[in-house]
Amino acid sequence: MSGLFDRWLASLTGGGPEATTGTASVETAPDAALTADAEAVPTVPAEAAAAEPEAVPAEAAAEAAPAARPPRRQAPPVLDTVLAEAVDVARTAITEVAGESEVGAHLGVVAEGTRLVTHSFACTNPAYRGWHWVAVLARAPRSKKATVCETALLPGADALVSPAWVPWEERLEPGDMGPQDVLPRTEHDPNLELGLEQVDVHVGDDIDQVPNFEFGLGRARVLSREGIENAAKRWARSDAGPDGEFARKARAQCSTCGFLLPIAGSMRTKFGVCANEWAPFDGRIVALDSGCGAHSETDVQHQSSHTAQAVIDDFAEELDLVDLNRQPEEAHSRG
16 A cells, blocks of 8 residues: 555655655655755745735746656557457458458558558459458457457448539539529629618718619629629530630621620629520620621621523423324335
């Protein structure tokens, strides 16, 4: 009991590693350890400590605190021999789940912790190329029996796996909506900002109660500067933009076409709406410097609407008709 008490007392006073490694070192010089600790800590009178508990200098407190020991590096787990040799146990556990035809050769064993290993086996299913079966084994202390914790089929470095999960609102792309689909409302959309708010403005109220006023519109939110810029970039990159195939081969631009409907706002200087039913962009936003072959002012060489005359007309001249049946009789009478 004396040895246990001395070790506990040394742990409280910070006696060092010699005081905690054995009983002999503590019992041989307990007074020296206590004396060293007493000398290391400066003494303060009881009256002063009770009256002024903050009077201890910071330098003295720092010197009195024991030096912090660097954290020890955790040693890697040691491979358990009993579990490493239990290959048949791991194979049997996997075959009970997948069948014998799905389990191939033993690939190796890895130590996961103390008395805890993982056995790996090749997967022979052609649909799971690059995957492998694993069985986690463990054993109790002083036991020679391996216990199966779990089995699983895991992908390897070159395995074909499904892509990472993407939420629905991030996976949806433009053009994916159907007639009955409804998009969720985005509370903080950088493309939108507050529009006209129907509030009562009194004298002394902050003018920010009516931000971004738009005359005649009572919408809760309107396009922000960033939203307008993003829309302009999308329209310019589309096939109705200035770099599309139709624009490169067009003879005139949409800005001079009679079917162009102007739009309001700052975007009117760059875009408009096509109203030509024969154009490929009917009802769509087009760039003013775009174009197509259905321009209202372009023209091609017209062909005559009259029927072309034949080069040789066999019915334009009179023909002599000869009765071939009477020719033999006339030749016999002459003879």
